[in-house]
Amino acid sequence: MDLALKLEITSTIPLHRQLYDELRQAILSGRLVSGQRMPSTRSLAKTLGISRATVLFSYDQLLSEGYLSTVPASGTFVACQLPNELLRSTTAPPISSTFPPCIELSSYGATLATVELPPAPGQKPLINFGCYGRPAFDEFPIHLWRRLLSRACRLSNTILDYPADPLGYKPLREAIACYLTQSRAVRCEPEQVIIVNGSQQALDLIARLFLNQGDRVVMENPGYFEARYIFQAQGAEVLPIPVDRSGLIVEKLSTLTIPVKLVYVTPSHQFPTGAALSLSRRLALLAWAQQTGAMILEDDYDSEFRYDERPIPALQGLTSSDSVIYIGTFSKVLFPSLRMGYLVVPPQLVPVVARAKWLVDRQSPLLEQHALTDFINEGHLESHIRRMRILYAERRRTLVQALNQYLGNQVTIIGENAGMNAMVQFHIQLSDEEMSDRAEQRGVELISACSCYMNAEDGKGMFLLGCTDLDSEVIQEGVRRLAEILNAAEP
Structure with a gap:
């Protein structure tokens, strides 16, 4: 019997494993049918030019898993009933972008199905x-970062466990609160800082907590389209407000005759135009939010990079009220794959945001939180930003x-x-x-x-x-x- 088995002598995969895989696939694909007699271990070893022990090992594995069976004084046969008929190899059906009639997505899922995701990265032009928004990767102090990660790895095994605090590693929250107070004039305590996996998760958490079907969200137009997708996926109606050289035209908010739940803004460096929201408009926006009860979501995504003057203080620091939620990220100042960002929320919102974060993914990676804490506290973050x-x-x-x-x-x-x-x-x-x-x-x-x-x-x-x-x-x-x-x- 010619089984047309393909074995690679030079492969790193052991021969007995290769033979097992080949025979199993032949059975599942139907090339070896139920009840068919298998060649003896001696003859198969001679045909393949391998040791009989290798064949015996493979046969024993197939026998133990139920793919082969033995009949005393008759030989070895393909089992009449395979261990799992569903494992039979078939041609995979083409992937469809539509769903069978029996599958009914939620309104959230149905909206997501219409969102056009960016294409998978291919060969990019030179x-x-x-x-x-991509940082200069070759300028990042990767050797220093590697040393800080190695230092964190030498800590006790507790770094491998689930963190006890869903808000994030407390020393990191303390370091971020200190940094934001000094460099961005944000008013916050460490207890208001929540570590998240980038600003995208921050937006998603806030949208889930604040928005119901039909709620209205004000956004800059043009604006950050991925935030718009998140709000629309929650069933919100996005109300576009134009921007000019001074940022969001706040005066147009007073013309709205319907209640607004959230206002999403990028005041320090408007995306994508680059405009900075003027002080008079910042104050007008805060006053409008106070009067209407709307919550302001401030995305401070790359505010560190102003080149003619010092960075503009955050909108959040201009008010003592609880009308602003602040979002920051390390993706721009360090590197995107770090997936580390943070929320600064009013004290009364901390418990519910912490619960939402815990339900989504329990916590952000603890090893990186330790390394980032040292990176900030030892002055490397400020030095890197300056350079x-x-x-x-x-x-x-x-x-x-x-x-x-x-x-x-x-x-x-x-x-x-x-x-x-x-x-x-x-x-x-x-x-x-x-x-x-x-x-x-x-x-x-x-x-x-x-x-x-x-x-x-x-x-x-x-x-x-x-x-x-x-x-x-x-x-x-x-x-x-x-x-x-x-x-x-x-x-």
């Missing part, structure tokens, strides 16, 4: 302007100078001299898709800002250019290639 502020300012200047040099009046640069990206408008007849496709053909990645607008047409010609992880030469070359595209497209 000049990637599309990764806005990155200088570096990012230089790279942003390079981008602006290159845009002016190569494109001139073909481009408008939008936003303040701050943040990790620039928003630009190309004055061109090409659609955003055509512009992105032509850029990709020339080795440049572009991301349209259309998704940031409630009406995508309003963002036509707008693009987000990330520059913080690109050196000056790459930035200049990328802009030069974009200029060639625009010049070639002119009639």
Whole structure:
């Protein structure tokens, strides 16, 4: 009997395991049918050129699992009843994006099914302007971080256990509270700080706790589209309020005739335009929230990176009321895969937010919390931010100078001299898709800002250019290639 078994002598997988897998698959696929007589261990060993002990070992495993059976004085056979008929190999059905009629998703699930997630990362062009908000990874002190992680690993085994406090590692919360008080003028105690897995989880937790079907959320337009997706997934109605050079146009809130539950803002560096909310508008927003009972959700995602002046103090620090929930993250100042962020919530909300965090995932990784605590307390965070502020300012200047040099009046640069990206408008007849496709053909990645607008047409010609992880030469070359595209497209 020729079983057409494939064994790799040079493989790191033992021969007996390879033979077991091959025979089991042959049985499950139907190449070896129920009741079929198996070759003797001696003859199979001779056919395959392996030891009889190897065959015996594989047969014994298959016998013990019920794939083979023995008949005294007759031999070994494929079992008539396999241990699990459901294990039979069949061609996998194609994955469908629709659901069978018997499956009824919740309103939350049904909304999520319509959300278009970003594509899986593939081979990116050399000049990637599309990764806005990405830090300069090669400038991060990875050797120092490795040392801090190693130090944390030498602690007692309790670091491997479930943490007792769902709010997060207390020394880290103390370090964050001290940092926020000094650098962002946030009013908080360590007991108000809750460690979360990035700002995205913070948004999700607050949306779950505050929003019911039909509640209204005010958002900047354009604004952070992933926050909009979260609010809409909870069944909320998003009310877009336009922004200008001074940020959210707060006066328009007074024209709303329906109650608002949440106001989501990025006041220190508006996403994606880069505008800073003026002091007068900050005070007006706080007064409006106090009068209406709306909660303000302040996302302070990359406020550390202002280049002409000191970072603008947080909105939260301007009020003694409990109308502001503050969100911060280390994804921008350190690195995204750390997945470490934090919420600062009013004292009366701490217990319910802690319960929500505990139900979602119990806690954020404790080992990284220990390392991050030392990173902050030993002064490495402030030192790193200072170095990155200088570096990012230089790279942003390079981008602006290159845009002016190569494109001139073909481009408008939008936003303040701050943040990790620039928003630009190309004055061109090409659609955003055509512009992105032509850029990709020339080795440049572009991301349209259309998704940031409630009406995508309003963002036509707008693009987000990330520059913080690109050196000056790459930035200049990328802009030069974009200029060639625009010049070639002119009639």
